[in-house]
Amino acid sequence: MNRKIKFIILIVAAVLFVYSLSSAAYFEPKEYRKSLLELRDAERALNNLDKNLKEAESDFRIIDKQTVESNLKELDSLYQELIQAYQQQRDRQVQELEYIITNKSDEIRMKIIESKPVQLRAFWLDNGTFARLNGRAGVQKLLDRAQKANFNVIFPETFYKGKAVIPDNKLFEQDSQFSSWEEDPLEILIEEAKKRKIEIHPWVWVFNENTSGSPGKILTENPEWANQDKEGNIVSYHDSTWLSPAREDVKDFLQQRYLYLVKNYDIQGINLDYIRFPEEYRGSFGYDKSTVEGFKEKYGMDPFQIKSSSSDFSLWNKYRENLVTEMVKEVSKKLKNVDPKLLISADVIPGREEARYRALQDWSLWLEKDFVDFVVPMTYTENLFSELRRWIKEDRNVLTDPLYPGISVFKLTPDQLIDQVEEVNRINPNGASLFAAAHLTANDYHSLSQGVYSEAALLPYKNKAASLKSIQKLILKRLELIKEKNKIDNFSIIKIRGYLNQAAQADSEIDVKFEQFIIDNKIELSENVMRVLKADFDYLMDQKRLY
Secondary structure, three states: OOOOOOOOOOOHHHHHHHHOOOOOOOOOOOOOOOOHHHHHHHHHHHHHHHHHHHHHHHOOOOOOHHHHHHHHHHHHHHHHHHHHHHHOOOHHHHHHHHHHHHHHHHHHHHHOOOOOOEOEEEEEEOHHHHHHOOOHHHHHHHHHHHHHOOOOEEEEEEEEOOEEOOOOOOOOOEOHHHOOOOOOHHHHHHHHHHHOOOEEOOEEEOOEEEOOOOOOHHHHHOHHHEOOEOOOOOEOOOOOEEEOOOOHHHHHHHHHHHHHHHHHOOOOEEEEEOOOOOOOOOOOEOOOHHHHHHHHHHHOOOHHHOOOOOHHHHHHHHHHHHHHHHHHHHHHHHHHHHOOOOEEEEEEOOOHHHHHHHHOOOHHHHHHOOOOOEEEEOOOOOOOOOHHHHHHHHHHOOOOOOEOOEEEHHHOOHHHHHHHHHHHHHHOOOEEEEEOHHHOOHHHHHHHHHOOOOOOOEOOOOOHHHHHHHHHHHHHHHHHHHHHOOOOOHHHHHHHHHHHHHHOOOOOOOOOOHHHHHHHOOOOOOHHHHHHHHHHHHHHHHHHHHO
């Protein structure tokens, strides 16, 4: 075997044989005591780990064999101690060993999760968590933790509810949460993030103005700016108040503040949130005077008289949808005139058509027209295998621009968080963002750093050639692992490497997909090997297609 290959696949069967961790760890006692429950919990953890190890072997994962083998040896020793402790009626020790075995099994599970070499790894830094950092020392502590977990982008909540994290000036009023800070919070974050090679994309609210069931600062000062429903209500179903996208003064008010951030801070992007109508299905809002009068002037119809079943209602929906799109277009143009390299992103309702239906948000058009560089669908769900896959897969099949799913940390247990990041990596290896810092625990950061984010990743949009080369190295390692398992012959390896060398060139055009290449060259691969290699080549080709 080539010694230059630092990481090789763990040959599960051999390791389990050597260290006596069978796939059915089960001790049959001669007598039954309460502590048997702890022993069974430990065995359950071992058997779950065995399942994970088999999956790692099946996927030919690139993992640190030496570390995993050492941990498995220790785990087997602990299991033998556990059995002995039970037999000798040392129930206190049984309880202690069960805790150690369960945690050690979780640690090993993290180490057999593969870390992608190229992807965006972000989280939203909510204003409350940001404020509680209470200065530079707190920011450094948070960013050290983020760096250790190999995050490379942070979306700090910067302008929201008419307030801001930055000091008072003509455009901004600082949130009182930050009044004790001796320095500009955003400036500190940017300075410290730069030292750790983490990008900062300020997260700014757009049309949502408050979330407490009553007008916030902006509407209190400018009540005529309110968006309304057909009955004249300004509070939406979710207790939010919204600004009218039909008003030029509203758009100017918001755009001035975004421009200030771009002109005065060394940021890499702007993250637009609530860039839509209230999430009320078919836009029950938009009946404020400015929107209604604008529609009347353009089409000669009164929206109040349009029935939802008529074709004119579609025209009314499209008109309101275009108001949001126009705001995105204007923001993009103005901000990029200041900084052409600025990345503009939007947090969006998941599902292209669902977003239009629920919130009059045509975000696929924004991508198509290059008004935004990427979107972050708010795929907040506990349902791993239906909603998440449906939302992401359907959109990825038709989009030619990147999306990075948002993962709802607040809805998930620590194990579910890792499972969901893993699943997103399978269907969208380009990256994801976690919502939000308020819900990320020290244990979450640690688990991510030990497994799915254990290796630093290049940002996919930074350097296309470097990203392609990094993924190429991943595939070459994978081919070596498959060869070590005698699952591929030398002829096939040579052919696939040739295809890979061409595909990994940033300026090359590949007309033949990997699956067709395999057929055309009469390469025989098992279904499992084909599955694994296809996923790798899809990852590579996505990098070429999306960036």
